[in-house]
Amino acid sequence: MQASSVTTAATASRAVLFDSFGGPEALNVRDVPALQAGPGQIRVRVTAAGLNPMDWFMTSDAETAARFGLSLPCGFGTDYAGVVDQIGDGVSGFTAGERVFGGAMSRSVADHVVIDVAGTIAAGGAAHRTPDGVDDRTAAALTIAGSTAAAALAVVSPGPGDTVLIGGAGGGVGVFAVQLAKLTGARVIGTGSASSADALRALGAEPVAYGDGLAERVRALAPGVTAAIDLHGTETARVARELGVPDDRITTIAAQIDGITPANGANAAPGAIEEIARLVAEARLRVPIAATFPIEQIRAAAELQAGRHVHGKVVINLGPGEPAAEPRD
Incomplete structure (x- = not known):
């Protein structure tokens, strides 16, 4: 027509x-x-x-x-x-x-x-x-947050058996990234402030405070982190390396780190945002x-x-x- x-x-x-x-x-x-x-x-x-x-x-x-x-x-x-x-x-x-x-x-x-x-x-x-x-x-x-989260997950490709560390998990992109990672069957640990802990639990993440000592706190919670998404800067990516996560399973959206592939919502797979909207309509994503x-x-x-x-x-x-x-x- x-x-x-x-x-x-x-x-x-x-x-x-x-x-x-x-x-x-x-x-x-x-x-x-x-x-x-x-x-x-x-x-x-x-x-x-x-x-x-x-x-x-x-x-x-x-x-x-x-x-x-x-x-x-x-x-x-x-x-x-x-x-x-x-x-x-x-x-x-x-x-x-x-x-x-x-x-x-x-x-x-x-x-x-x-x-x-x-x-x-x-x-x-x-x-x-x-x-x-x-x-x-x-x-x-x-659109922006959903596409960016989808692009980040595509880089690290989580699934059952994975433990994913997500930095800045309580932010606009984080709420999508946490839930999308959970839908793959992965365990999710999300960094945030003390005030964000309940919100992160509601999304399905296990909260951990960011800042000095993050690596030790993550080790105590989950010794076997296998992938990481840094949605704020470089702290989560650096800690992921310290925890033994290979560079090809780490991504960032707000910083460039040599050896690590950044994620950009503009590069989300065709149909990614339509899929996110469908998940929302089905009440599988909040x-x-x-x-x-x-x-x-x-x-x-x-x-x-x-x-x-x-x-x-x-x-x-x-x-x-x-x-x-x-x-x-």
């Missing part, structure tokens, strides 16, 4: 924009003209947008932004979920009114986002159908939402997320009847 279809006459929109790069204090909600879908594109009425560490890292200063191809004026956020409300010429496979989720680099926190149906997150955006049984706030938390905020409170939401101490995902609600800031278990 090919169509040029408009189901809404929206001409105005809100978007979070940077006038200058910087921290949360530089974020502003602006009224902007509504984007229009061109050939090969769909427009999505965004109902929820999930935040990730990459969002504020990419836009922290002009030099870093330039490395990611970003320039002013610039939007904010990558993960989104919503409803297709406009279809450009030549598009097949999507219909108006269909629920979708995906990623659009540094432009998702807005009422509307235009996606190239043949694009990627970094170039044109990406869209996937939202399965029945997955609400939009949950769908908006899937997505903790730590807090939701209306778009007007974007600065508070970004500050919470950037603090790196939140257990679960932070989501911006753009749908009807936006709630006030709402912490969630």
